[in-house]
Amino acid sequence: MIRSVPKELVHSLLRQPETGMGWQLVDVEHARGTPERMIAVNASFLASGWSELRNLARAEGRLSESVLFKAARNAAPAEIKAIRVVRPARMVTEMKSRGAAAPAPAADAPETFTEKDDQFRRFSAFENDRRVTSDNGLLPGTYGTTAKDADAHVHTGMDAVRRYALPNPAPAKYEFVIRPPERTRIKEGIVEPANNQPGGGVEIIFVEGSPPDTVTRGRTLPDT
Amino acid sequence: MTTRLKLSERWTRYLLSQPESGMGYQRVAVRLKDGRTIRPVIVLNAELLEAPETAGIEAGNIVDITVER
Secondary structure (H helix, E strand, O other): OOEEOOHHHHHHHHOOOOOEOOEEEEEEEEOOOOOEEEEEEOOOEEEOOHHHHHHHHHHHOOOOHHHHHHHHHOOOOOOEEEEEEOOHHHHHHHHHHOOOOOOOOHHHOOEEEOOOOOOEEEEEOOOOOOOEOOOOOEOOOEEEEEHHHHHHHOOOHHHHHHHOOOOOOOOOOEEEEEOOOOOOEEEEEEOOOEOOEOOOOEEEEEOOOEOOOOEEEEEEOOOO | OEEEEEOOHHHHHHHHOOOOOEOOEEEEEEEEOOOOEEEEEEEEOOOEEEEEHHHOOOHHHEEEEEEEO
8 A cells, every 4th residue: 555654754764865766665664563665755655565556557547746645645644653765785685685686886886874883894904904093993985894794704814805805815804893873974785706706795885984983903813 | 926015105195095996905007107007906905016027016116096996
């Protein structure tokens, strides 16, 4: 059933990036029940999926704002607590697991923001990683990965070389833990195969870096 | 054969002001005094340049470094 986005959440959607032109793939948190993945059109209407929108377009002969408005008018008001756009890396990981279109590297991704308590990792063959500033921040344009990706897949320095397709064959065994504040500007993507390495890890670009006191030394991993 | 060259602090400072190409490295083009441009060349940790030995890159004959995607 097509629903209107509650007025108080329209602004929240407008502050989040689009997934495609005019639409966003979102997770809707209902006041009651389980979260639901939906399509938000023009930050105004929610549909359960593209098939619902296609059926509506077929029935009405078009898919205009007025058609969506009419369809949404018939729905009971939704009790929605929050709407969050599915972040690109999460989306491409899911696409990849379904064997869908090739995911994109972070450099080609739209900018998004970190959320509260997000954690990231960076791996280097150099203990004196020059991108980590003297006041324990990150310089603009520095790469990292999500804590989830690192913790699940990187157990040795060579795991990091393979997963993040690093050109330096020396084990990237020095781990840095990054805890940026909420709403730090990032780009998320998937590492492409390169440098004779398979890639496939999540890559994050800290567009403007990360402020002081957000980076600490983590583990020193075994080489292999 | 690949040769590894430590860049001067001037180039390192410049590279640190530029975005990375991936975790811990930058893909760059290097312009030399003799007019040749060598690309792609990898710089690790903004300070160690790796290039084919045959390219003839030496610390003293680098005129310009440009980060490429």
